Amino acid sequence: MATTVFNSFIANLLEGNCDESIAEAKKLQESGVSVEEIVIDGIEAAMTLLDAKCTVEQFNLLEIMLAGRAVTGVMRHLYPEGSVPKDSKGTVLVAALEGDVHDLGKNILKIVLTAKGYFVIDCGKDCTIQKIVDVAAKEFPMAVGISGLITSIIPLVKRVRGTLQDKGIDQVKVMAGGAALKQSLAEQLNVDYVADTVFDGAGYLDRIRNSAGGQRQ
Numbered sequence: 336m337a338t339t340v341f342n343s344f345i346a347n348l349l350e351g352n353c354d355e356s357i358a359e360a361k362k363l364q365e366s367g368v369s370v371e372e373i374v375i376d377g378i379e380a381a382m383t384l385l386d387a388k389c390t391v392e393q394f395n396l397l398e399i400m401l402a403g404r405a406v407t408g409v410m411r412h413l414y415p416e417g418s419v420p421k422d423s424k425g426t427v428l429v430a431a432l433e434g435d436v437h438d439l440g441k442n443i444l445k446i447v448l449t450a451k452g453y454f455v456i457d458c459g460k461d462c463t464i465q466k467i468v469d470v471a472a473k474e475f476p477m478a479v480g481i482s483g484l485i486t487s488i489i490p491l492v493k494r495v496r497g498t499l500q501d502k503g504i505d506q507v508k509v510m511a512g513g514a515a516l517k518q519s520l521a522e523q524l525n526v527d528y529v530a531d532t533v534f535d536g537a538g539y540l541d542r543i544r545n546s547a548g549g550q551r552q
């Protein structure tokens with residue numbers, strides 16, 4: 336997809352213009368751009384530019400928060416709550432681990448998985464492994480989705496699956512994603528799958544649902 340199509344959308348996200356960003360997203364949809372492309376080539380690209388803009392010398396928290404609010408507004412437009420299917424394909428826990436306060440990616444994961452038919456329990460950001468274990472012991476999810484934006488949480492990510500298994504919760508798949516984790520291999524993080532995008536993650540869940548037992552990837 337030619338990036339120029341997204342220029343105005345990205346500019347409005349970066350300016351934190353929520354209404355204008357939603358209007359641009361509508362225009363893109365009307366011109367035939369898919370929701371997936373809007374998320375990957377629009378929202379993710381805008382955040383990468385925001386990253387380049389917010390250097391240590393020029394870190395503007397307000398600017399980042401306003402851009403985050405515009406992203407949330409666009410996601411609510413792309414996936415209105417009424418569009419959620421009634422029958423759940425399975426339960427998925429999502430979390431950002433202790434020490435990681437980034438939650439835009441996790442929230443997008445929650446919205447997209449919900450829209451794709453999964454029942455999502457959001458354990459929040461800065462979430463302990465113990466909390467994930469406690470919730471998993473009660474809810475018997477098919478998978479846990481860890482969103483990681485900061486590399487310092489990698490040692491914690493590596494412990495999630497083993498801790499669940501130690502508690503006898505061994506059927507649950509652990510899936511990782513987010514900018515700090517997606518370059519790693521599943522074996523390096525000790526997880527079952529590393530997703531490049533949220534849609535890739537949803538595809539993995541669909542595949543493990545369809546193959547009884549689900550092969551480890």
Ligand code: B12
Nearest residue numbers: 435436437438439440480482485486512513514530533536
């Ligand atoms: C916005 C932002 C913030 C906001 C967060 C607001 C919020 N509510 O989330 C605020 C200002 C609070 C913040 C704070 C900090 N941040 Co910050 N932040 C960012 C920024 C600019 C964008 C992150 C983002 O939201 N991306 C957009 C989302 C949509 O992308 P995404 O998470 O990758 O998600 C997509 C996919 O990956 C996928 N996905 C995500 N998770 C998962 C999970 C699964 C299971 C699946 C299937 C898919 C999936 O779905 C999404 C759509 O496809 C990044 C730069 C960057 N380029 O990432 C820095 C960045 C992540 N931050 C960074 C840092 C260092 C910090 C701070 C420590 C800064 C400071 N010095 O105080 C603090 C505190 C961090 C902490 N303790 O957690 C560093 C991390 C460096 C590193 N490698 O560890 C980055 C990379 C900036 C940098 N280059 O230095 N930050």
